[in-house]
Amino acid sequence: MPQNRLLSPARHSGEHTDDQASVEEALLTGRHVDRKGTSSRKGFFARWKNPIITLWAAIATIIILVIGVLYVRSHPEDTKQPSKPAPVPPKAPKEHKKRNLIFMVSDGMGPTSLSMTRSWRQFTEGLAINDVLTLDKHFIGSSRTRSSNSFVTDSAAGATAFSCGLKSYNGAISILPDGNPCGTVLEAAKAAGYMTGLVVTTSITDATPACFNSHVNMRWEQDRIAEQQIGEHPLGRVTDLMLGGGLCHFLPNSTVGSCRNDDRNLIADAKKSGIEFVHNVDGFKYLRHGKHVKMPLIGLFAGTDIPFELDRKDEEYPSLMAMAETAITALDIATRDSDKGFFLMIEGSRIDHAGHGNDPAAQVREVRAYDKTFELVMKKIDEMETETVVVSTSDHETGGLAAARQLHETYPDYLWYPGVLANASHSSEFMAKTLADFAEPGKMKITQFIKDELLPLQQITDADDAEIAKLVKAKMTGISTAYLWADMVSRRAQIGWSTHGHSAVDVNIYAYPQEIAKKLMGNHENTEIGEFLRNYLDVDVEAITKKLRGEADTKWMGKPLDELLAETHKSMGVGGDAGEVTVSDRDWTATQH
Numbered sequence: 001m002p003q004n005r006l007l008s009p010a011r012h013s014g015e016h017t018d019d020q021a022s023v024e025e026a027l028l029t030g031r032h033v034d035r036k037g038t039s040s041r042k043g044f045f046a047r048w049k050n051p052i053i054t055l056w057a058a059i060a061t062i063i064i065l066v067i068g069v070l071y072v073r074s075h076p077e078d079t080k081q082p083s084k085p086a087p088v089p090p091k092a093p094k095e096h097k098k099r100n101l102i103f104m105v106s107d108g109m110g111p112t113s114l115s116m117t118r119s120w121r122q123f124t125e126g127l128a129i130n131d132v133l134t135l136d137k138h139f140i141g142s143s144r145t146r147s148s149n150s151f152v153t154d155s156a157a158g159a160t161a162f163s164c165g166l167k168s169y170n171g172a173i174s175i176l177p178d179g180n181p182c183g184t185v186l187e188a189a190k191a192a193g194y195m196t197g198l199v200v201t202t203s204i205t206d207a208t209p210a211c212f213n214s215h216v217n218m219r220w221e222q223d224r225i226a227e228q229q230i231g232e233h234p235l236g237r238v239t240d241l242m243l244g245g246g247l248c249h250f251l252p253n254s255t256v257g258s259c260r261n262d263d264r265n266l267i268a269d270a271k272k273s274g275i276e277f278v279h280n281v282d283g284f285k286y287l288r289h290g291k292h293v294k295m296p297l298i299g300l301f302a303g304t305d306i307p308f309e310l311d312r313k314d315e316e317y318p319s320l321m322a323m324a325e326t327a328i329t330a331l332d333i334a335t336r337d338s339d340k341g342f343f344l345m346i347e348g349s350r351i352d353h354a355g356h357g358n359d360p361a362a363q364v365r366e367v368r369a370y371d372k373t374f375e376l377v378m379k380k381i382d383e384m385e386t387e388t389v390v391v392s393t394s395d396h397e398t399g400g401l402a403a404a405r406q407l408h409e410t411y412p413d414y415l416w417y418p419g420v421l422a423n424a425s426h427s428s429e430f431m432a433k434t435l436a437d438f439a440e441p442g443k444m445k446i447t448q449f450i451k452d453e454l455l456p457l458q459q460i461t462d463a464d465d466a467e468i469a470k471l472v473k474a475k476m477t478g479i480s481t482a483y484l485w486a487d488m489v490s491r492r493a494q495i496g497w498s499t500h501g502h503s504a505v506d507v508n509i510y511a512y513p514q515e516i517a518k519k520l521m522g523n524h525e526n527t528e529i530g531e532f533l534r535n536y537l538d539v540d541v542e543a544i545t546k547k548l549r550g551e552a553d554t555k556w557m558g559k560p561l562d563e564l565l566a567e568t569h570k571s572m573g574v575g576g577d578a579g580e581v582t583v584s585d586r587d588w589t590a591t592q593h
Contacts, residue, residue, distance in 0.1 A: 100341035100388035101189075101537055102328070102377055103162070105208055106370050107155060108352025110397025110505050116360065116418075116495070117367040119403070123418040133368075134375040135392070140521045141509040143529060145396045148177050151504045155352065156219040158395030158526060159211035165530030165541065173207065173216045173225065181215040181557060183544025185533045186343055190238040192539045193340040195295070195331050198239060199323045201306045202349035203246030204229065204298075208395060212345055213239045215548065217561040222249050223260050224558040230270040230298070234551050235544070237273070240295045241330060243323040244349075245302035247279055257303050270298060284318045290329025297330075299323075308350055308427040309365040320348060321373045328380045341386050343537060346373065354427070355398025358497040359486040361424035361458075363401075378512045389516040389536065393529060394507035400498030407491060420493035423459035428486035431457065435471065435481050446472050460488060 106113075118133050147157035148167040160168045160175075164182035168175060176182050190196050198209045205214075205222040214228040226249040231237035248259035250266040267277055278284060278299040287293050306317050318326075324346050331342040348370035354363035374392060381388045406412035426434075431454060438449050450471055455463055467488060474481045483500070490497065509529070511517035520532055534541050559567075 098339055098341050098386050099536070100332075100335075100384070100386050101343050101533060102381075102388065102390040103343070103345045103533060104370075104374060104377070104390060104392035105159070105162070105345065105347040106351055106367070106392060106394045107202075107208055107347055107349050108355040108396065108398030108502070109348070109367060109370070109394045110401060110503070110507055112401040112403055113351065113355075113363060113367050113397070114508070116401065116403050117364045117371070120364045120418040120421050121368060124422045133371045134378070135371050135508075135510050138374075138378075138392075138510045138512050138514065139508055140511050140514055140517060142506045142523050143393050143509055143526045144506055144523065145394075145526055146504060152502050153396050153504075153526075154219075154502060155207040155395050156211060159208040161526040162393075162395070162530045162533065163211045164545075165527050165534060167527060171218045171220075173210050173214055173219055173221075174212075175215055175217055175557070179217070179561065181545070181548040183541045183546075183548060184212050185530065185537065185539065185541060186212040186345070187235055187238050187544045188534065188539035188541045189343040189537055190240075191235070191544060192537070193338065194537065194539075195240045195334050195338075195340075195342040196238060197241035197327045197331055197342065197344040198244070198347075199242075199320070199327045199344065200244035200347040200349045201320050201323075202244065202347070202353070203249065203304055204242050204244040204300060205246045205249050206349065208347050208349065209242075209244070209345065215556075216558040218564045221558045221564070222246075223262065223264075226250055226260075226266055227264075228556070230266055230275060231273055232556070234548055234556060237275070237296060240334070241293070241297050241327055243284075243299045243301075243318075243327060245300060245304055245306045247300040248303045250298075250300065259304070281316055281318060284322075284326070287326050287330070289322075290326040290331075290333070293326070293330035293333075295330065295334060305350060305353070308354065308362045308429060309369045310362050310424070310427045311430045320346070320369050321376050324373050325376055325380070328377065332380075332384055332386075335386070341388070343533075346377070348373065352398045353429075355401065356500055357428055357482055357486050358399055358490060358500060359428045359482075360401075360493055360495040361421045361489050362427035362429070364421055374510070374512075381512065387516075390512050391517050391520065391529070391532070392510040393526075395526075396502045397505045397507055398502050399500070400503045400505075402496035402498070405490065405494040405496035407494065413494070416494040417492065420489060421495075424489055425457050425459075428482045428484075428489070431485040432480050432482035435475055438475070443472055443476065446475050458485070458489060460492070462492075463488065 114133065114135060118136065121127065121133070122129060122131060145153045145158060147153040147170050149169040154170040156172050157168050157170045160166065160172055160182070163184035163186065164174055164176075165185075166176060166182055169177055174182055174184055186196050198204065198212060200206065200209050203222065205225040207219045210216075210219070210222075210225045214225040214233070216224050226246070229239060229242065248257055250270070251258035251260065252263040252265045253260045254263050267279075270277055274296065276294050276297040278287070278297070279301065281301060284299060284301060287299070301317055306312065309319070312319065327344055327346070331344060335341050348366060351363060351366040351370060354360075354366050374390070377390045381390060403416055404412070404414070405416070435450070435454060438446065440446075440449070447468060450468055455461070467484075470484055471481050474484060506523065509520050509524070511520060516536075517532070520529065
């Protein structure tokens, strides 16, 4: 067997020829090697191969080092060693920007109220169809109004949704269905250092204003509401300025004009605690549009409600717009040196009353007065240095108003007559009172008084015998004629109503400047409006709720609901004693406005 030449003794001994080297290289590389003619160069490369390689390596190394140094000098940031991330500084406390919030409530005003008033104004002032109300220009959304126990809310549950941001039962004044009080945005604003105010054209103890600074189980506890409003409240006095009606609840029942059930004189008590008090138009004029106001201040300019705009006289009662201007100016002056602004609620209260009375002539004037007040508020906002927003909405619609009416069984006309509303010089409330005060007895004298004195006030020239007979009969039996007068105007204007109560229709939301209130654009639950109010002011309503619920004695909230309902049922001849009255989850609907 032939010997493997790669392992021959000659290779290991170093004794091999060129032929042997060629064969070995061919076996190792797989290629034929021709070494002819290379013997002369072999000695040269053998001697210089290593020095040349060494020199070239050194040159390459120097070049690489030079390039590296130049790059480092031109890009120092790329050579920094990674370091631990810098510690994140703690967030600074949220900076509170000084701001004011004006919340307006058009009690009982639904979308048709706007439509009717817009057309009436265009007709009476000879305006173009595109000359719309101020509110029309600032519409941003709508609100759903149901309460916790009814698809149709009342003002108490509606205002509780605004003040507390929570649903409750009809009749509740910032009390929840479980019987516990809920803190309000006004109370939280006062605790946070804001100045606070309420302006209304009804009694200051009525449902809407009461829901912002009082807590009782049922809205008709107005004596107790008045007591809380002057400071008999777990939080003390929470309202710096109140303007409106309702003087009767502050007077002792031994005084003419009082409607209290006891002999307490809340005016005297208020003055003792440092509250300024004005109670007539002369006192209001002394306030000089808000430039001469010393707070805290209560101004009550009517025993109950300030008269409808259609009946009101400037020399006897201030207007909603005048009271709003006074309040805004006074609060702005009072907060100029404060890092907090003010919260003010303004209510066009008697739009609701006109709806309850189905009185379209009164309602268009009330809506127009509210619209002018909104315009005034916008002007005041533009004049103030502090950021201020006004949000306006209704707690509900009243009357089921329709700007049309079918008077007979045949197909109805497509029209209604704003001129009839323009002709009416007084509200149905005024007309009824005037007829009730007529002292001369006898059917003929009453009939003649209606024909000669009352019908001309409303420019009704076509009253038939049946209409007049109804008025005479009501007068002689002591029944109010307000609904009859309202219907006479409504029929002639072809304005329709479906109820003397409230309806469940969605109501409009308005705002200025709109960009501040953009979260209210679109359709919302009424509680979302309450949430916006507290969030805009950045106040802690929950903390107020906890404080109110921490009171061991609940007598400050007045009578328990079960007892109130038992008394009401008894007075109405319903049910038996208090033990027979049951209330499940406050599932009872208030019957008052």
